[in-house]
Amino acid sequence: MKKHLTNKVFSKILFFFSATTLLTMFLLLFFLSRYYTEVIIQKERDASTQTLEQIELNINRKQEYVQNVIKELYLKTDLILYDIAFALQNDYSTYLSYRLDKYSESSSFVPINLNTFFQAYFTQDADINAVSLKSANFETEYIYVNNHHRWNQFLKNSNEESSKHKLVEADGELQMVKWEPQAEGYNTIQISRFINDPVTLKSIGDLTVYYDTAGIEDILRLRRSQYKGSVHIFSRDGTNLYTSDRSIHPEQLQKLPFITNFSEMTWQGKKYYVNTLADEKMGYLYIGIIPKQELKNATKVQQYMLLGTILLSCTAIGVTSFLMRSYSRRIRTIDNAIHEVRSGNLQIRIPHSKQKDELTTISESFNEMLDDLNKYIKDVFVLNLKQRDAEMKALQSQIQPHFLYNTLEAIRMKAISDGSKTTSNMIYSLGQLFRYSLSGKEIVQISDEMEHVKQYVGLIQIRYQNRLKVSFDIPDMYFDEKILKFTLQPLVENYIIHGFQKEADNNELLIQAKGKNKDIEIMVRDNGRGISSERLTYIQAKLKEGATNAEESIGLSNVHQRLHLKYGLDYGLSIQSVEGEGTTVVIKIPATRRGIPNV
Numbered sequence: 001m002k003k004h005l006t007n008k009v010f011s012k013i014l015f016f017f018s019a020t021t022l023l024t025m026f027l028l029l030f031f032l033s034r035y036y037t038e039v040i041i042q043k044e045r046d047a048s049t050q051t052l053e054q055i056e057l058n059i060n061r062k063q064e065y066v067q068n069v070i071k072e073l074y075l076k077t078d079l080i081l082y083d084i085a086f087a088l089q090n091d092y093s094t095y096l097s098y099r100l101d102k103y104s105e106s107s108s109f110v111p112i113n114l115n116t117f118f119q120a121y122f123t124q125d126a127d128i129n130a131v132s133l134k135s136a137n138f139e140t141e142y143i144y145v146n147n148h149h150r151w152n153q154f155l156k157n158s159n160e161e162s163s164k165h166k167l168v169e170a171d172g173e174l175q176m177v178k179w180e181p182q183a184e185g186y187n188t189i190q191i192s193r194f195i196n197d198p199v200t201l202k203s204i205g206d207l208t209v210y211y212d213t214a215g216i217e218d219i220l221r222l223r224r225s226q227y228k229g230s231v232h233i234f235s236r237d238g239t240n241l242y243t244s245d246r247s248i249h250p251e252q253l254q255k256l257p258f259i260t261n262f263s264e265m266t267w268q269g270k271k272y273y274v275n276t277l278a279d280e281k282m283g284y285l286y287i288g289i290i291p292k293q294e295l296k297n298a299t300k301v302q303q304y305m306l307l308g309t310i311l312l313s314c315t316a317i318g319v320t321s322f323l324m325r326s327y328s329r330r331i332r333t334i335d336n337a338i339h340e341v342r343s344g345n346l347q348i349r350i351p352h353s354k355q356k357d358e359l360t361t362i363s364e365s366f367n368e369m370l371d372d373l374n375k376y377i378k379d380v381f382v383l384n385l386k387q388r389d390a391e392m393k394a395l396q397s398q399i400q401p402h403f404l405y406n407t408l409e410a411i412r413m414k415a416i417s418d419g420s421k422t423t424s425n426m427i428y429s430l431g432q433l434f435r436y437s438l439s440g441k442e443i444v445q446i447s448d449e450m451e452h453v454k455q456y457v458g459l460i461q462i463r464y465q466n467r468l469k470v471s472f473d474i475p476d477m478y479f480d481e482k483i484l485k486f487t488l489q490p491l492v493e494n495y496i497i498h499g500f501q502k503e504a505d506n507n508e509l510l511i512q513a514k515g516k517n518k519d520i521e522i523m524v525r526d527n528g529r530g531i532s533s534e535r536l537t538y539i540q541a542k543l544k545e546g547a548t549n550a551e552e553s554i555g556l557s558n559v560h561q562r563l564h565l566k567y568g569l570d571y572g573l574s575i576q577s578v579e580g581e582g583t584t585v586v587i588k589i590p591a592t593r594r595g596i597p598n599v
Helices: 002-007 009-075 077-089 092-105 114-121 148-156 214-222 250-254 292-342 358-417 421-438 446-463 489-498 533-545 556-567
Strands: 128-135 141-145 164-170 173-179 188-196 203-212 230-235 240-243 261-267 270-279 284-291 443-445 468-473 482-484 507-516 519-526 572-578 582-590
Touching: 009 077, 009 114, 009 188, 009 203, 009 214, 009 230, 009 270, 009 284, 009 292, 077 092, 077 114, 077 128, 077 188, 077 203, 114 141, 128 148, 148 203, 188 240, 203 214, 214 230, 230 250, 270 292, 284 292, 292 358, 443 446, 446 468, 446 482, 446 489, 446 507, 482 556, 489 507, 489 519, 489 556, 489 582, 533 556, 533 572, 556 572, 556 582
Parallel strands: 141 164, 468 507
Antiparallel strands: 128 141, 128 203, 164 173, 188 203, 230 240, 230 284, 261 270, 270 284, 443 482, 507 519, 519 582, 572 582
């Protein structure tokens, strides 16, 4: 086994790959598990905080409403001075006589008294169970009940049995009844504010609004999908004002400090996450309790993650082992073929594989190398013979142009001896054209290209005497600039074939060169037949597409494409023409020298 691992590179790779995969996967599982648990805890903490903040906002809004009512009360001077202050500082019978006298003296049909005060401010909010207006000496208390059912439920939670007299509003009138003192219950939140005499500024009583906790229950019900814990509300002195889960004893929560914090708590062997939100203004401590058992889903996810990690690791190792065995067999085949070649067997071939990878490329290259090697060995002598034959034909090809030039020169001398000067000049020009055409240069000077054009134009002018006027406007500074061979002559030839008017004697051709930025533009302009708009559009499209056919092989498209290939797409030729007026072709090439002036 040790020898197998030492000699087989793929076995080593598989071993180290398996160890690296397992280590990486389990480290990843460890960190993901911790991260996932922290995310779950943070998510529950955020949900608890949001829930407590919504409950705090709900209660603060009610507290602000009570405060605004007190402010409105002080602004109503007649009400607080002549009714509420009198009612709180006197017994009920005296207050009742006083109120009847005030009503009889008033010219208004709408009385201003405790009844109208309660009804005006405390009948619109459905969460209000009752409103208490209590004198400072606790002798008299007026109760306005807004929801009798909930108020009676609250009274059942009273912990004291001593009785007093109270005034309860019934059918719009205050009535004196026996009253059991209020006790802190689980369904009522009390908000109290002192009432001072506007004249003496001494406290004459307090106003207490008893709010039902239905609004809090609605908040918890709406957020049940996000927050699965319980909510508790305590006053600063440790009094339990509200709890959504009575399984948690209030005494355990009374020990919590009056601060905003997140901590853990153990009670009856169970662990809880505790989120507290302290409201310094109201003096309330809002507590969110999250049982740690509620986070058991995180444990299940961790178990699934462990199982998935094991399965993925085993799958990765198994697939890698299978693939590496396949590669190992193919490499062994290549290795055996190399040993066969080293022993002299050049007929060996590596079997073709359907897989497209580097090993396939190596195999195909190996087979092609052997084919080329066999072909080279077989053809080496034939190639030597062909090389000698090629050298002979090269010598012959060098003789053929000289033979053509010498023959044309002999014909020209014969024409001179016969007195035919015109024929002699034409033969001379033709010989110069042939010599330029057969030269091996691809790039020539503008001066050479212009000389070639002049030889061609000279032949045309001999044929059509006094019918063609050619002008050249080429500054000397451009003569040694470089240009592709056969760039201008095809354009002139194109004009002679398509634009030259044989019957007219005013044919004109202008060849002009000028600098533009760092480029050179050579313009070939004539006053020939011109091109129709449809034909011009077609030609311009063909130039743009780069289309070339047999007829245009030495024409516009050929020149345009050669300029593109040599200098790039920014260079080439453009054509403009008006039918019956002439054609202008502009060639754009780069300048080889700096300092080309703009014209």
